[in-house]
Amino acid sequence: MTGTIIGFGKTAGQARRARGATLAAATLALALSTSTAVFAEDAKFDPNASITIGSLYEPQNLDNTAGAGQGINEAFNGNVYEALFTLTDAGDVQPGLVAAQSVSEDGLTYTFKLRPGVAFHSGDPLTAADVKYSIERVTVEHSKSSRKKSLSTISAIETPDDQTVVVKLSARSISLPYNLSYVWIVNDAAKDLNASEDGTGPYRLDEWRRGSSLALTRNDKYWGTAPTNGEVVFQYFTDATALNNALLTGAVDIITSVQSPDSIAQFKDNPDFTVTAGQSTTKELLAFNDRVAPFDNVKVRKAIARAIDDKKLLTSIWGEYGTLIGSFVPPTDPWYVDLTAVDAYDVESAKALLKEAGFADGFTFKLDTPNYDPHPIVAQFIQSELAKVNIKVEINVITANEWYTKVYKAHDFQATLQEHVNHRDIVFYGNPDFYWGYNNPKVVDLIKASESAANTDEQTAKLKEANTIIAEDAASNWLYLYPQIVVSSSAVTGYPVNGLNSQFFAFGIKKSEQ
Template identity: 35%
Template sequence: MHRTRAALTPRRRTTAALFAGLTAAALLLTACTGSASPAQSGATGAADANASLTVGLVLEPSSLDLRHTAGAALEQVLVDNIYEGLVTRTQDNKIVDRLAKSHEISADGLTYTFVLNDGITFHNGAKLTSADVVSSLQTAKDDKTVQGHADLAGVASITAKDDKTVVVTLTQPSQNFLFSLTGTAGLVFQKGDTTDLQAAENGTGPFTLTQWKKGDSLTFARNDKYWGTKAGVKSIVFDYIPDFTAGVNAAQSGTLDVLTAVDANLAPQLDKKFTVTKGRTTDKGTLAFNNTKAPLNDQRVREALRLAIDHKAIIEARGIGTTLYGPIPQLDPGYQDLSGTAPYDPDKAKALLKEAGQENLALTLTIPSFYGSTVPQLLTSDFKKVGVKLTVNSVEFPAWLDSVYTKHDYDLSFVLHVEPRDFGNFANPDYYFGYDNPEVQKLYAQSQTELDAKKSAQLLSQAAEIVAKDAAADWLYEDQTLTAVRPGVQGFPKDSINSRLDLRGVTVTK
């Protein structure tokens, strides 16, 4: 999904993912794994435990109720910082324990046993027990309005063995169940808590919320009673700057320690005072085809459109990103290079359109307005070369949700889908893509119940290749993010920060 760093209305997980994408697309978040950059490792002096870190972000939440509001803007800052789950994920999407100090999976893949860490308390001082975990997971499973509800559909039972042990039993093995617990479905809230989560919080994380200036900033303070390793800075200010140029100006003025979502064309302006890092994401710039609507229900037409697109030119024009010719990004299980399914070949595209009887084709691209004009202009030019007239319909995001996502009333559409492991959208005929392939659905279902992770990834890879060859959609690029970090800031996350920005380990030198 794409991101709009605003919080969105309650919806199913697939919508939340789309939203996440939306924010990411509108943003260009940071990231890059590997050795620390000079700005992060070259500073001298001890870390200042009383330091405040100011981070520039693009899209602001409209509510803090992570349980009932979708949106990457919420997950990015609240998960791991304010709220925690039994498990979480690293920047490269590896699953690690969090509130749980250990977990075991039965040989048949049906039973998950979690043992909680000692001394965990909520921010209001209440002690966390297995009853809180059971209540949180059971609520997410039973209440359709709770984010992550669909992720727990395969859960048969959730029980507390004792105060520190939680047992979850599934109806069938699920390769993605543990990963789903790293998202909103797995967050733990206090049982019976009456906190107004729209404007306040009561989590277990390393930071507490101290102030929210709507339209301006969000401030966290270190939780000195945190059960685990304490945060490296005393406070964090998330400064919301919804304009790329304004963000660069703020960074240059010295008001920011870190600027995320750096525009690639503006990045050179920050080189002297900051180190700009490039990071990996699971963000997929997706050109959706309405597979249920003529003439896009003809595989030849969809393939022709893919062949007409100069994917490398899109990367060059954006100044960032890598080519992606299939539905699975490099950080997700099942990735393979599928560039052979859509090489730039305008002549073959024209031949396929002629064969399909669509030599004078006219289509409309519906795109959220915050994405700008670069992609639509390039697509319009590429399609014109093969005889396809493209009309661009730029709309506000709520209108896109209504017409495209909900009503499926569109020809082509573009959004940035950012949620990891979301290949299941192509195995769901009811999703707005309208793609219905029984073989893909079968392979995806098998991949989810396969206990061996390597074999599961192989099944996903097979399914993804079919999707790409069917031209169920086109993937214009796999996004990357740019982040500017000033000298003295160490440990700032680099990869996947559009969906998760765990700041516990960040320090600032004196």
């Protein structure tokens, strides 16, 4: 028996880029905001404007089931591809391509009715078969999607007609709508999704110049509200200083997330720019390979955590910005617990733990370090701190592509630095096959049980318990929570300001007429 159904309610792009490059920024008042988006309703805007977004995160490919990295979420999530449900910039789950849903009384069957009249960029209509195909791309054995484990309770997907999808579960999954917000709906006839796309979103891919830029042009046949601009170009940089200079010179309109804190003052005190502080879910992480010695020893992991002065690190990089965290869970998650006192900075205690673990004279390990800011700086800081307890750190600088292949896929590492951007991603510690190899059966059971919870209070209690155990195990070393600072030309408004999952919705961005 089912419950009540709930209703929810030179290409042209290249020419626009050329015109947009000649526009000078308008001078508006400086604003510092903590809202979810910046708006200037009274200003007239150009509905065909080209918006250039500066970013440090170029995708490795265009398929988020193939380990494309956070850059593809930034550019494509909600812009090119849509999901059954949408995770808003404020962190709320709202209907996307779903018009209505019903849930059986036992919580094991979800029935989704699709929005009518939705078409892919190729012109093909959206059908239930496309939804089934898209979900199975994530859950299939060879999928590299980080959400594969979260959707493992799906036992079958049925498509009784073109507008109806029935998802059957082997166990209750209270987070199913949330988890489905990560599943891009793609045309089941699409080919080579590593280098092309066929989504339903408000933009279509115009051009991807690897190593340089990715251009999206407005989808004039979009089923929903039309974008407030004509084109968006993500311009990629490997150096934060170069990115800041691009904004200063007008080469880009927006920086999605400032990575060079020393530069903020030059924008904050300049009326030609807007500096906006939002909420972040991005954690800077020293991840151990918990499968291999010496990091399979909890005392070694705890010793390293105590030997690193996280507060000094955060201040040295971000000054007054950013937040200390004692676990993988940021304050915006419902199951946050303040665990900053667990394995707090204490060099003498670190030395004692190393002695107990059999490493009184220290040891040497290799730290695989992504080559973009702030990771090299963080690596050098860790190297200096751990030298005080006789641990030698060999810094191995690698590219994002190398990190994905060596660390994420092959698990061929001792320790690594990485920023993890996802919202509610404590579930990764319940997956022993995840790249860091943490495996505590009690945590696995708690995270699994939290999904079968009858209500959110029960879910929250179980995840708080799991979070505390993970911290006590020093499964990783959570160095700090990034600040989320977006800087733009004062001529543009309407952009998202929270760093949720690294997504950057472009469809509401407006550029004032010149």
